[in-house]
Amino acid sequence: MAPVDMVNGAPPPLPGKKRRIGVITSGGDALGMNEIVRAVVRMSIAKGCEAYGIYEGYGIYEGYEGLEGGMLIGTARCKAFTQRPGRLRAAKNMIVNGIDALIICGGDGSLTGADIFRAEWQGLLKELVDTKELAAEQTEPFTHLNIVGLVGSIDNDMSSTDATIGCYSSLIRICEAVDYIDATAFSHQRAFVIEVMGRYCGWLALMAGVSTGADFVFLPEMPPSDDWEKQMCDIISKHRKLGKRKAIVIVAEGARDRFLNKISPTKVKDLLSNDLKLDTRITTLGHVQRGGNACAYDQMLSTLQGVEAVDAVLDATPETPTPVIAIIENKIGREPLIEAVKLTHEVAEAIEAKDFDRAMGLRDAEFAEYHSAYMATTATDQPKLMLPKEKARNILLFGQQTERHLSQRLGQLL
Ligand SMILES: Nc1ncnc2c1ncn2[C@@H]1O[C@H](COP(=O)(O)OP(=O)(O)O)[C@@H](O)[C@H]1O
Numbered sequence: 316m317a318p319v320d321m322v323n324g325a326p327p328p329l330p331g332k333k334r335r336i337g338v339i340t341s342g343g344d345a346l347g348m349n350e351i352v353r354a355v356v357r358m359s360i361a362k363g364c365e366a367y368g369i370y371e372g373y374g375i376y377e378g379y380e381g382l383e384g385g386m387l388i389g390t391a392r393c394k395a396f397t398q399r400p401g402r403l404r405a406a407k408n409m410i411v412n413g414i415d416a417l418i419i420c421g422g423d424g425s426l427t428g429a430d431i432f433r434a435e436w437q438g439l440l441k442e443l444v445d446t447k448e449l450a451a452e453q454t455e456p457f458t459h460l461n462i463v464g465l466v467g468s469i470d471n472d473m474s475s476t477d478a479t480i481g482c483y484s485s486l487i488r489i490c491e492a493v494d495y496i497d498a499t500a501f502s503h504q505r506a507f508v509i510e511v512m513g514r515y516c517g518w519l520a521l522m523a524g525v526s527t528g529a530d531f532v533f534l535p536e537m538p539p540s541d542d543w544e545k546q547m548c549d550i551i552s553k554h555r556k557l558g559k560r561k562a563i564v565i566v567a568e569g570a571r572d573r574f575l576n577k578i579s580p581t582k583v584k585d586l587l588s589n590d591l592k593l594d595t596r597i598t599t600l601g602h603v604q605r606g607g608n609a610c611a612y613d614q615m616l617s618t619l620q621g622v623e624a625v626d627a628v629l630d631a632t633p634e635t636p637t638p639v640i641a642i643i644e645n646k647i648g649r650e651p652l653i654e655a656v657k658l659t660h661e662v663a664e665a666i667e668a669k670d671f672d673r674a675m676g677l678r679d680a681e682f683a684e685y686h687s688a689y690m691a692t693t694a695t696d697q698p699k700l701m702l703p704k705e706k707a708r709n710i711l712l713f714g715q716q717t718e719r720h721l722s723q724r725l726g727q728l729l
Pocket residue numbers: 341342343373391392393394395396397398421422423424425426427428429431467468
């Protein structure tokens with residue numbers, strides 16, 4: 316590629332190339348993001364386009380030079396991009412580098428930024444011309460900003476898609492860690508309070524609870540009842556009396572009670588230590604949840620969604636609403652980015668407003684069902700099932716069939 320001429324503008328497009336597509340990974344890293352870059356670059360080339368990887372998230376702000384081909388391009392939380400002057404510089408750098416389409420893989424923050432960038436685009440170009448930073452003829456080929464979003468985040472907090480890229484790899488990391496902790500908890504007959512990430516979203520905590528059969532979980536969208544301290548202690552002491560040698564409590568980092576007081580791992584540990592006299596430890600899993608290799612599901616999702624993103628760039632007309640690539644009931648498709656961002660923000664707003672029913676309503680329908688399934692499979696006293704009748708009956712039937720088999724294995728399982 317010819318070097319970028321910062322004075323005269325973009326390098327000439329390679330002969331016969333349709334578009335120059337930039338790909339960015341932004342916000343908290345999530346496993347699968349590298350596969351996104353690979354897929355976007357390869358698909359762009361296959362479709363007769365040029366591909367640029369842009370370093371360090373919204374690094375276009377800093378004017379990082381692009382690179383050809385897929386590789387680790389870094390991610391960042393770029394403060395400057397949250398302000399208009401930062402986005403103005405980003406717009407200029409895109410034009411100067413001749414990038415006429417952007418594929419952005421990030422969480423709700425990055426996609427919010429993408430949405431704002433898109434909405435401001437015409438104004439940014441006008442300002443660049445008015446302040447003589449760019450000539451009108453330089454901006455002309457870039458009148459419409461072509462953006463496509465991909466959801467990369469461990470949190471699985473984005474509305475309009477069933478799974479965010481990285482969430483299943485992170486869930487695997489958490490479950491592996493709980494398995495390791497289980498072993499030492501069993502040996503010492505200890506209780507462990509395990510804090511998992513997820514910001515406002517309890518998906519990782521809930522799914523970890525479902526998968527590992529944790530004794531208790533705390534989720535931001537579903538604060539526990541007002542007497543949660545007693546409820547948790549009753550359940551755990553009941554499990555102990557049944558012969559369970561260990562106790563595992565999973566606390567989402569955003570967990571709050573109904574009055575929005577933080578439910579911290581320390582608070583939970585103090586209760587277990589002081590009220591139940593359990594030898595209790597805290598493990599904060601932290602950034603371990605974002606490490607390791609992407610699981611096959613995330614590798615597959617990233618590749619298929621990267622391919623779809625390039626197709627979406629090429630299908631776009633000035634009238635096409637900016638899409639975010641989603642997976643819904645196993646089908647990859649496109650959803651309106653603005654709507655997805657709006658709905659995602661509404662969950663956090665509902666939690667802040669203590670409107671927990673609304674927060675739950677805004678999550679996928681499965682969220683409440685998975686919680687009921689967690690309760691049904693974990694509690695010793697069967698709670699009232701919130702599942703639709705049919706599903707509840709299936710679970711109970713399955714329970715009857717397996718009761719004898721389970722009771723034989725119970726000692727081992729406990
Ligand atoms: N309201 C906003 N306006 C403009 N840019 C934003 C906004 N929110 C986030 N961004 C950009 O997206 C980046 C990543 O957002 P962040 O919330 O940190 O992570 P994530 O995308 O994983 O949710 C930010 O550092 C910033 O550059």
